Amino acid sequence: MISNPLQVAKVNVCVVGCGHWGQNLVRNVYQLGHLYAVCDANTTLVDDLRSKYGGVRTFATLSEVCADENIDAVMLATPAEHHFAMGVQLLRARKHLFVEKPLALDAHEGKEMVRLARQQNRILMVGHLLKYHPAFLKVQELIADPSFGKVEYIYSNRLSMGKIRREENALWSFAPHDISLMLALLGQLPLQVTATGGAYLQPNIADVTVSHFLFDRGVRAHIFVSWLHPYKEHRLVIIGTRQMIVFEDTRADDKLVLYDKNIEFKNGAFEAGKPNARPVGFAAGEPLRNECEHFIECVRDGREPRTPGVEGVEVLQVLQA
Numbered sequence: 016m017i018s019n020p021l022q023v024a025k026v027n028v029c030v031v032g033c034g035h036w037g038q039n040l041v042r043n044v045y046q047l048g049h050l051y052a053v054c055d056a057n058t059t060l061v062d063d064l065r066s067k068y069g070g071v072r073t074f075a076t077l078s079e080v081c082a083d084e085n086i087d088a089v090m091l092a093t094p095a096e097h098h099f100a101m102g103v104q105l106l107r108a109r110k111h112l113f114v115e116k117p118l119a120l121d122a123h124e125g126k127e128m129v130r131l132a133r134q135q136n137r138i139l140m141v142g143h144l145l146k147y148h149p150a151f152l153k154v155q156e157l158i159a160d161p162s163f164g165k166v167e168y169i170y171s172n173r174l175s176m177g178k179i180r181r182e183e184n185a186l187w188s189f190a191p192h193d194i195s196l197m198l199a200l201l202g203q204l205p206l207q208v209t210a211t212g213g214a215y216l217q218p219n220i221a222d223v224t225v226s227h228f229l230f231d232r233g234v235r236a237h238i239f240v241s242w243l244h245p246y247k248e249h250r251l252v253i254i255g256t257r258q259m260i261v262f263e264d265t266r267a268d269d270k271l272v273l274y275d276k277n278i279e280f281k282n283g284a285f286e287a288g289k290p291n292a293r294p295v296g297f298a299a300g301e302p303l304r305n306e307c308e309h310f311i312e313c314v315r316d317g318r319e320p321r322t323p324g325v326e327g328v329e330v331l332q333v334l335q336a
């Protein structure tokens with residue numbers, strides 16, 4: 016619990032880093048009524064945002080953001096290699112902080128950010144977006160039901176053509192989302208991690224990776240990510256002892272389907288029947304809007320976020336294993 020929550024409903028938020036994803040944050044925070052300022056070194060870009068979102072203040076440097084005492088919280092959407100240095104500067108300026116994934120590029124840096132946030136009594140939240148997807152919240156409900164049984168295996172595919180990055184490989188760019196879901200579903204860190212990948216466009220920057228994970232009690236998982244894939248696919252599959260779940264976010268409908276696991280042992284052999292598929296409904300809501308709203312609520316109410324800095328460190332530990 017973060018003490019001394021803000022006593023007013025309005026939380027003045029500044030978005031730092033206004034590229035493609037940063038502009039999505041700007042849009043949502045503005046619509047929620049909490050956008051105070053934007054910051055980016057590209058002055059043409061911030062001028063455009065000032066015109067689009069009347070009344071918003073604009074800054075070209077992080078020092079200006081740190082110096083403005085009216086700013087309660089910052090949402091950091093800069094390239095990942097800047098997260099640690101900028102995050103530390105903002106926390107030392109006593110700003111509540113949201114950092115897009117990954118939290119940093121090293122677990123030790125992430126731990127320092129967590130330590131500093133606690134020292135300064137400030138919220139530190141990491142942008143593990145899919146934990147705010149209504150479908151994933153429903154997945155957690157389904158797995159908690161005794162009829163699902165115990166989780167035996169999980170796999171995730173996150174595939175698309177682009178966006179190709181130069182500062183991080185496909186694993187670090189895509190997999191934090193899937194790792195955060197996997198850790199949430201299993202409630203533990205893996206005992207063993209192995210990963211292989213291929214770099215085809217740039218030296219030493221993998222475009223395709225496959226990672227394998229071993230957990231306690233023999234539970235296994237794998238994550239396949241690629242930004243060199245002919246079509247987009249975001250698929251999470253969870254195999255339980257009694258039921259199976261498929262969450263496919265790229266589908267137009269029936270994104271979440273629950274299957275019965277019809278396997279019997281007869282006459283000395285296993286017989287697998289066709290699984291009965293049942294589409295499962297879930298609450299409406301845009302994950303990014305939910306995530307932004309949650310951060311603002313945590314700052315306003317002084318409570319621990321669903322994806323705190325500690326979780327960001329755990330994901331970094333898995334990425335570096």
